[in-house]
Amino acid sequence: MRVRLNGEIVETAADDLPGLLAELEFDPAVVATAVNGDFVPRTARAGVRLEDGDKVEVISPRQGG
Amino acid sequence: MVTFYDRTFESRFLLGTARYPSPEALAESVRRSGAEIVTVSLRRETVGGAKAGHAFFDLIKRLGVTVLPNTAGCHGAREAITTAQMAREVFDTPWIKLEVIGDDETLQPDPFALVEAARALSADGFQVFPYMTDDLVLAEKLMEAGCRVLMPWGAPIGTGKGLNNPYALTLLRRHFPEATLVVDAGIGAPSHAAAAMELGYDAILLNTAVATAGDPPAMAEAFAEAIRAGRRAHEAGLMAETDLAVASTPVFGTPFSPFAG
Numbered sequence: 001m002r003v004r005l006n007g008e009i010v011e012t013a014a015d016d017l018p019g020l021l022a023e024l025e026f027d028p029a030v031v032a033t034a035v036n037g038d039f040v041p042r043t044a045r046a047g048v049r050l051e052d053g054d055k056v057e058v059i060s061p062r063q064g065g
Numbered sequence: 066m067v068t069f070y071d072r073t074f075e076s077r078f079l080l081g082t083a084r085y086p087s088p089e090a091l092a093e094s095v096r097r098s099g100a101e102i103v104t105v106s107l108r109r110e111t112v113g114g115a116k117a118g119h120a121f122f123d124l125i126k127r128l129g130v131t132v133l134p135n136t137a138g139c140h141g142a143r144e145a146i147t148t149a150q151m152a153r154e155v156f157d158t159p160w161i162k163l164e165v166i167g168d169d170e171t172l173q174p175d176p177f178a179l180v181e182a183a184r185a186l187s188a189d190g191f192q193v194f195p196y197m198t199d200d201l202v203l204a205e206k207l208m209e210a211g212c213r214v215l216m217p218w219g220a221p222i223g224t225g226k227g228l229n230n231p232y233a234l235t236l237l238r239r240h241f242p243e244a245t246l247v248v249d250a251g252i253g254a255p256s257h258a259a260a261a262m263e264l265g266y267d268a269i270l271l272n273t274a275v276a277t278a279g280d281p282p283a284m285a286e287a288f289a290e291a292i293r294a295g296r297r298a299h300e301a302g303l304m305a306e307t308d309l310a311v312a313s314t315p316v317f318g319t320p321f322s323p324f325a326g
Contacts, residue, residue, distance in 0.1 A: 006109040024112045030119055031110050032151035037143060039150035057109065059151055060118025061125070063091075064106025064135045065081030065222070065272030 004055045017048040020056065031058050067267050069102070069160075069214055069245055070192040072131075076101045077262070078292050079133065079247065080285065081272020088124055090281045095128050098285035102131045104162055104270065106138075107152055133194060135162040140175075142182040149186050161186060162194045162216070162249075162270075172222045172250075176203045180210055187211025196249050199233035201240060208244065215241065216249035216270060219261065223273045225253025228260055238265045255284075255291030262295025263303060 002009050003020070014020040017040060021028050033040045034057040040048050050056070066073045080100040085091040095103060105125060110118055125132060134152035139145040142165065149161040165182055167175025174197055183193045187210055195207050199217040207215060217237060220226035228234060229251065238246060248261040249270040258269045269292055278284035317326055 005112070010112075026110060026112075027119070030122070030155075032107065032155045034147050034151060037147060039147050039154075041150075041154060057151075059107040059155070060110040061122040061155055062106045062108040062118065063081075063083040063085075063121060064104050064137055065083045 001050065001052045003050055003053070006056070006058060012050075014050065016050055017045045017056070020050060021045070021058070026058055031060050033058055067245065069194070074101045074131075076289075077268040077296055078289055079104065079268055079270040080275060081270070082125065083272055084276035085281055091276075092124060092128060093282040094275055094285040095130060097282045097289070098275070099289045100130065100285075102133050103128070104133045104135050104272070105156065106135050107148060107155060131160075132156050132158060133160050133162050134158065135196075136164045138166065139164060140166050142178040142185070145178070145182045146185055149182075149191060150189075153191065159190055159192045160194065161191050162196060164196045174198060174218075176200065179203070180206045183207055183212055184210040194247070199230055199237060201233070201236055204237055204241060204244075208241065212244075214245040214247065216247040218250040219248045219257060220251025222250045224251055225274055226251055227253055227257035231260070231264065234261065234266070235264055255287045258288055259291040259295035259298075262292055263298050265299050268292075
């Protein structure tokens with residue numbers, strides 16, 4: 001399956017959000033996530049199945065003004 | 066003391082954390098600014114961990130300051146709302162500096178999307194710090210949407226042009242005596258910050274003027290002094306401006322005067 005992760009197309013074997021984060025070695029305790037434009041809280045990730053073409057955002061703290 | 070929603074702070078200087086020459090320069094600038102609040106953002110994490118995010122967040126935690134996350138770069142209400150929700154989870158704060166950009170050249174906020182997002186976020190329990198233009202009616206709508214802090218620009222972000230429209234900023238202060246007003250963006254020199262404080266603004270938020278200075282920590286200190294001076298001047302009550310000269314030395318008893326006395 002292919003999803004668009006942070007704007008880039010990636011091939012994944014995972015079928016849910018926690019699986020994708022683990023496969024790509026993101027630290028689930030530090031990042032925040034959104035799927036198809038909607039925020040997915042940490043506590044709700046387990047229930048989020050991914051489908052081909054889904055847009056996933058994985059973000060973390062950065063410098064800002 | 067300055068109040069942001071239910072919290073009070075000594076420092077009236079909010080400092081951005083971007084564009085410093087090094088993490089050390091950032092840390093030292095925050096220390097010498099005396100700022101108790103710094104702005105931060107969220108960006109896409111690179112595949113393979115959250116290492117960049119980790120390192121930066123650890124540095125900020127060590128500084129012992131309160132963080133104000135922003136929604137920088139968002140172009141619509143929905144994007145900004147989702148970003149705010151992610152920021153609340155990552156930084157564990159109800160505070161959000163709400164930025165919704167309407168024009169890419171000037172980074173001018175989109176006032177319509179700003180109000181829409183501010184209303185939704187306030188209803189969802191956020192304490193919104195809207196980055197806005199200096200428009201009076203926009204300020205009114207943001208207050209109606211639940212904002213208790215307003216952050217009009219002095220000039221476009223990163224330009225260093227100072228206060229482009231002191232008249233509009235003065236009107237805002239007069240119309241909203243109860244709001245916490247912050248000049249955010251466009252400040253280039255400590256004199257600009259002092260001028261905003263003299264107008265009765267509660268605080269200053271800036272980033273580029275310190276981060277890109279020749280010596281950022283020294284500039285942070287210069288801004289802190291200017292902000293304190295401007296605030297003290299405002300509290301002391303500035304003299305009224307006049308068009309014609311008014312002699313400061315007493316006129317009575319001037320030598321060689323053709324008049325008696």
